Amino acid sequence: MKSTLLCNGAAVSAIAFASAGLFAPTLAGAQEAPVQSSASEEATIIVTGSRISRPDLTSNSPISVVSADTIRLSGATSVEDVLRDIPQAVPGIGGQTNNGNEGAATIDLRNLTEERTLVLVDGKRFVPFNKDGIVDVNMIPAALIKRVDVVTGGASAVYGSDAVAGVVNFILDDEFQGIKGDVQYGITSRGDARTFDASLTYGTSFADGRGHLVVNGGYTKKAALSQARRSFSRFALGQADLQPSGSLTDTPGNISDSFPTICSQADIDDGNCYAQFSPNGDLGPLQGSFNFNPYNLFQVPQERYQAHALFKYEFSDAARFFGRVSYIDTKVTTVLAPSGTFFFPFTVNLDNPFLSDQARSVLAPLDTDADGDVDIAFGRRTTELGTRDSIYRNKALQFVGGLRGDITDSLNYEVFAQYGQVKRRQQYLNDIDFAKTQQGLLVRDVGGVPTCIDPSNGCVPVNLFGAGNLTPEAGDFIRLDLEANDKTTQFVTGAFLAGDLFTLPTASSAAGFAVGLEYRREKTISRPDANLIAGNSPGFGAQSPIDAKYTVKEIYGELRVPLLEDKPFAEALTFEGGLRYSKYSSDVSNLVTGGTFGNSFSNWTYKAGGEWVPTEGVRIRGLYQRAVRAPNLAELGEPRTSSTGDLENDPCAGSNPVGNAALSQLCLDTGVPAGRIGTVNGPIAGQINNYVGGNPTLTPEKSDTYSIGLVVQPRQVPGFTASIDYFNIKVKNAITQFSEQVIVDACYEQEQDPNGFFCQLINRNPINGALSGGTETGVDASTLNAASLKRTGIDFAVAYQFKISDDARLQFGINATRAIKAEDQPADIFPSYDCVGLVGKTCLRPQPKWQFIQNTQLDYGPVSLLLRWRYIGKLTKDDIVLNGADPADYVVPVIKARSYFDLSGTVRVAERFELRGGINNLFDKKPPIVGNDYGGTAENSGNTFPATYDPLGRAFFIGASVKF
Template identity: 85%
Template sequence: MKKIDIAARLRCGVAPVILASAMLSPSIAIAQDEPQGADPGVEQVIVVTGSRIARPDLTSNSPISIVSAESINRSGAASVEDVLRDIPQAVPGIGGQTNNGNPGVATIDLRNLTEQRTLVLVDGKRFTPYDKDGIVDVNMIPTALIKRVDVVTGGASAVYGSDAVAGVVNFILDDEFSGFKADAQYGLTSRGDARTFDGSLTYGTSFSEGRGHFIVNGGYTKQKALYQGRRSFSEFALGQADLQPSGSLTDTPGNIADTFPTICSQADIDDGNCYAQFSPNGDLGPVAGSFNFNPYNLFQVPQERYQAHALFKYEFSDAVTFFGRASYVDTKVQTILAPSGTFFYPFTINLDNPFLSDQARGVLGPLDTDGDGNVDVAFGRRTTEIGTRDSIYRNKLMQFVGGFRGDLGGGLNYEVFAQYGQVKRRQQYLNDIDFAKTQQGMLVRSVGGVPTCIDPSNGCVPVNLFGAGNLTPEMGDFIRLDLEANDKTTQFVTGASLAGEMFTLPTASTAAGFAVGVEYRREKSISRPDANLIAGNAPGFGSQSPVDAKYNVKEVYAEVSIPLLEGVAFAESLVFEGGLRYSKYSSTVDNLVTGGSFGNGFSNWTYKAGGEWMPVEGFRVRGLYQRAVRAPNLGELGEPRTPGTGDLETDPCAGANPVGNAALTQLCYDTGVPAGRIGTVNGPIAGQINNYSGGNPTLTPEKSDTYSIGFVVQPRQLPGFSASVDYFNIKVKNAITQFSEQVIVDACYEQEMDPNGFFCQLINRNPLNGSLSGGTETGVDASTLNAASLKRTGIDFAAAYQFTVGQDVRLQFGINATRTIKAVDQPADIFPSYDCVGLVGKTCLRPQPKWQFIQNSQLDYGPLSVLLRWRYIGKLTKDDIVLNGADPADYVVPVIKARSYFDLSSTFDIEGGFQLRGGINNLFDKKPPIVGNDYGGTAENSGNTFPATYDPLGRYFFIGASVKF
């Protein structure tokens, strides 16, 4: 078998890329004499993320950030997402600090273009998504087997296909590990909470005189909950305007939203802020406080994870090597929300209800306009007696990858492979209330002095929600509702490729490289929520729709790398890179709500062109243009219209907004405000309203254009130093989007001003009071369509320098920084665009500072290594101030100041294969910025801060140990 001097070729080819590529750990700067864990003399597979041409002299023309296994180890993180979310090329996606909107997974969002536009690979091959949205849960990646993580930003669809719009995250596994390794780590905060344990066992061995290699790995992770009530800054829900305790008007005593002149001031009525609250004796009076939901919510979600992985390869001959991987992951994640409630759903109350006091009947009586003895009200009562709303997500992944690769001679090599994966997902939603039974139990009459349900069916128990402490355990058991949904997502991929060398131009000494191949991929997702979820009978958890959708794609691709000039004046090297891919899709969507099937097909071309120029040794200029696409995922194609909850700051029809404006008043009436309600319509409750979301089987792929240009400096005069600067420009057209609720409302009332217009038709108001909160018939339709344009531009900076001091001490410094220049979104052509750089709020949901960086300083002294990491997050301004001209005085924190976090960690190697490690994250126990719970989106803004961006845990200690023999 042909032997390759990997170390030498890495120094010439891949190692300079690693050294220059925005290093997160300076310890990876020098290529080792042999890759860690490798058997000497055994041929290794060269992986250059961003290209199918696997040659040791190939360099990447896309900016690459590299996270080493050592960086992950040193971070104290039990999951790789905790490390990746800190890199400046990303914004925090869903993770362990996300409570509201966390479906029990961890995701990656590059360039703030959402997770759907980031492609996740393992060893260059797709990993199975966890559900119909096509997103990978990175908690399922085997952390103990990771050799490194390559993060390529910008389009890469010509190489990898759909979804690589923002970039690619490629987890490279160590398939050459030999020996036995046991590893364990434990961590907790300085306050003794947020405890995490992670342990793994790995065994690898060669056999048949080195022709075969087998690795097996098992891991266990357990993370305990941290409640927001455990931190002083998040003990109470605070309002952004004054940072005073606020909360939800769905409160334990029970509130009714309407016009009550004997209870509310005229100013509150004019502002649409009139509520009457029940006292324990059933009387109605002014609202006294609101519900503090913060202590129930989480800063760290509890999770438990079991993993088992096996890697195998066997060389039959130079021409045939079999490779395979089998993965099994079982994760259980629990999110906890405050107790459920009626959330101002419309309820009918009979005035002779014995649970009502005479005073309450007098207050409610004027609402009985038809004289039938019943009143229809928007009722908000928190059912604390039933307990917290718990969501339990159980995901079970199986993935099998296998294939053959080999050397055909003459510089040609091939690979054929097939892979199958499935994720079975069980979602349990506990302790909600049954809307239908609640309504049934609230219609009560006195029979012989005994409260009795008017409708006694279903074993009805009379329900008293009129005041705190009135809901008995028997009542709670009658209206309690547990829900469940079961999903199954499968992925099958097969392909074949041929790569090698072609001709050599007379002006160059290195042969041109090429890769050609074909792929076939089939994705299928089935979602089966129970009947109550489908019907939207759960006010606290909303609804889900059944989905049965699938698509397949057939693809063919080609890629070339052609050295044009070598060894001439002003051109030590000049290389052209190009690629082309054709994809043809077909899809089938079965609408399990309305019946029928829909089929849609589309095709697209993706391509790339660019190259590198090395005018002199040690200085390389690189540039690349790439056309990428993202095909609609199964959820976007197949999910029926589903009620839910969305964000809204301002309703033009609420309160006194339309008073005195005849045109707006008429438009409010025409879009569903009941007659006579102008001036009394309630606004958004805690920044939230009802919405609808759903798919669209006619969607087409979105397209993106990425331009990048930069340079890499590695001066011979300064050994151990490398730096790179890269400019990036990503434009996404025809983007699949869900308009935000505020965008839709503003478009209707400020731009269209036509009740029959497209956006006004998306608004469905509460038939009782005209608000946008209520039952499943109320809300703003934010379903998907091709309409948006997105643009991201910026500059990535990277530098690394290492040198020795004497014979025993080595110092290493590295920095990875991004200056984001533009983060422009345009929801549709009729809207103005807005730039979210340096902004955060209800429009710019995920914080996008202008500057972010990670700087590492490392000292190695014999067996001891110490690392100091500096994480910097630039300042952010409340988006409403910049985008809408809001008065900064409206916010206690109009600007979130820049934040720096420092982490200190060390490792100590002990003779015999032992290693101890430990560290302190957030060394100076810096608190997150406190801005209030209504400062941004409900998924990102929680506990009065942005817990995925800033550290809510505080000073965190971890200690770990490993033994290898």
């Protein structure tokens, strides 16, 4: 029997533990993995992290293995449901994310963002779902996964760009034989958040065992779960008192300004003066805010169809064809509260018949030029139009094919090519048309009939002054549905040659090498409609058209040299190294201005390290790696686009600048209108307007990763393996978008110069000086090379299994991470901040010091039971540590540690029939309730962090599979 190695990642080891449903460390060599016979009596050993074909290859990087049994026993219907819990990652965007979800599920290793995690399928890049170059892991067929290798740390010398935080490699089962049907249903103890998953897989050999085909089809559906369905999330709560709060864009309609007859002097001084319309059109004091929580979701509805085919055929030992075709069609819908005017600037004529005499008298002082019109910052929720629904339809197609084979007994090769594309339709429903709303607000009385001053476009007079005053006809006139269509394509081709070189006199194994070439082309075209381009939609913002592409040509080599073998205090001493040269060329067409930009750059990536086995069962490993991440197509090609960002404090708001002449003048110089000092409104619900955009002159960011670890597998304790690894990742010249708070603080606290770089990024509302308003208002947070990032920590992994009796086996496994530093420095002029153990407006994604998953599994005859313990360490509000805020400012200054327990099991009812079921969140543990303004917009929702903690509560699943 011949062994063929598919060199796709770090060495697979301790597979016996992984296949038992444990998160197992990489401990032993790949030769100890169970060997599966193919139709051609050929054993396939898939190796991750190197292209050197050596059956004794072991990993010198930390790696966790997630098996197919783990995925099945967890009740996961999507890959994201399992991977978001591994301690090496923080939750990315997924099914629990409503605001900010683009209809995908992502992986974020080491809290370095999704762009810095490379996703592979059988060692090959998977096509990204959008212009950001990020892979939607829900497009990967869970039913075909044999295992998932999670390799943390830089790996660009082997795989190229993006492998800064690590690599997630999905290994598919291309040896499946027979027919297997699988179905699963899930529901919470409250009778909601239903999930359904079904798949059918067929595998067969042909041509006397020289060929093998596996075909799989699957369907998944997840039902929506509204935040109104959970008592802790029915009302938007404030972080300071956990009392109902919400948005000041409310149904009656609010005007932000200084109204001495309506607001107290204290509210005017603090910039918190709002006048609210009553149903009869009068203006009075603010009576409350809009509760948007019941409209938002804890589980976004999703429907997914998948079809995959894996094919291989052996012409001879020298030519073995392999191929894969994947087609995925996903539909994800997110729901937000009804749209509104969101304090965009509007002009209203004082003789508007919808205004009461009292309202005219309140607004009259704003008519400073006595032309009969007033400009107002107006916030009115258009509940009459229904919720804002975003429908994302992604259709992905990928082809992979190639040849591999043996040239000699010690020399092998591979050539391959792949093409993938994602067509993406984005529909945004039930917003309002800003231009038509403005047109409909300019109304005069003509013969007792309210009539639009400008009757074009079939104008219908719009009455937004008070709840219930917007007629269906007016609503239809201002209603706006939008659409954007994107297409992202990826083409990759390459070849490598690997084999043996020389053998040193001090060793018995030959040195291994691999050399190769690779070419990759990525292209994206984004076509939003005219209203999105113009920013004519207050509720959905703006999108810019993009036409960008880049190509990369690469050459690489790897070397692994056994230096000592079978010597005293050196059972093995091995060196490994790698080197890759990459040449990039980008081409960006600005579809707004018509300009074309090009850029080219090159870089080297490399690795060096090795392992030392002083005695049998003990291995010390270490590795240094230089990795890169080239700018993605959005970072290169997206024009400046208005959007929404987060801000905790505006130095120009309220009474902040009063009595401070220098700050007052700087506020005036950066856009606060004269006479507005002391009355500028602060951020609304922690949000302001911003701008995002690309930069065609960006260059790749670079990272240095150091890791050193100890692996123990003592012969005296059969079935026991353990590892401990220290990692240190530093990213320089990182592509970043400065947070809005960083920009504002830099302008008003450090530069203090209206012509300075950061002050020039601030554009204030021309009416009231706030940072919320129309598309002319916002903080420019476009991309640039400026940041430095650092992540250090320790990974622990232990697995132990032993027999209780001839029919019973008990297994324990734990995978833990102790984060030491998660340090970011936005630019050289700023101090760095460490987010380990913190969360909030600066540290957006929760990063506890300790995280682990512990599994205990009992196998007894046809029955397997698994108890999983998920632990999330405590978190402190970042503003307390980073800015010295008073803990009393928050009801929950510290989020206590959380533990979740899941119980699941399988039973083989018959030889070909298996039942499984389980209870996730066994003890119905509620998430921590911290308030809706505690953290970032995408991460903090429903008064908690729904991607980190479980907002659904106790949930059940039951499934069955039958194989013929």
